[in-house]
Amino acid sequence: MKFKEFVTPIGARYFEDYEADCTYDCGQRLVLESEIIEFAQRYDPQPFHIDPLEAGHSIYGGLIASGWHTGALTMRLLVENYVSTVASLGSPGIETLRWPAPVRPGDTLAVTVEVLETRVSQSKPDRGIVRSEVRTVNQKGVQVMGLVSANFFLRRNTVG
């Protein structure tokens, strides 16, 4: 895996700045028990996400974060460190999304993005498509989430 740092700051980043076969570090985030419960009470109130006692008797042996929460926390790190604030046009979807291991209270999640391929849109030449693999890993190096998705970004030379 070839780690790479962006030359351009996040507010001046365009399609051309995302390089295939490069992996970008997107920072880390501590996950507190209180926010696991708060998120899940609102969006995914299953016993093993909201009740430490019941979670202790579940197959997970303790409280675990909702997969949607892990996704949302990962997105936050992507938005802070990776996704251009001026050229992002969003994403049409995700090819695969896996949660191979649970996220537990006190875990620190680290996110990386590997750009798999980049290509200019044929139908809309002002933008390009960046296909990438996002990995979320805990402090033990265990992967807790992985996804492959496509994102649209404006091209630099067609703007302004």
Add this chain to the structure above:
Amino acid sequence: MKFKEFVTPIGARYFEDYEADCTYDCGQRLVLESEIIEFAQRYDPQPFHIDPLEAGHSIYGGLIASGWHTGALTMRLLVENYVSTVASLGSPGIETLRWPAPVRPGDTLAVTVEVLETRVSQSKPDRGIVRSEVRTVNQKGVQVMGLVSANFFLRRNTVG
């Protein structure tokens, strides 16, 4: 699409209650602008999710919900109406996740689940796998999210 209602309440539902080729109604949910912004400020603070003015100048022509928010709202309806509270063992992931149209403030989202196939686990015969397609549609009948995923549920006859 064959709509079906569960015979068993959500607290007494096991693997056997999820029937292949049946579609289950999972209810509806109004989405307010305030919660679109609140969710996105926390997890996906891109301009078109948090700032109505900037969103108005974006390709979306107005504020749209984070895809993770749409996923979380859909999950809430699934947990309230579909996912057994006693037999769910979670999900290893999602095969495909699409956001074919944006969610906007004031939209009412309706969720359905079509069970594609069910099978007993070979390695762990106390549980079964339910593969299903979840569709989230707005008040105009436009699909805003779709996903295919697998979920594990305990079997009724192996419990107690």
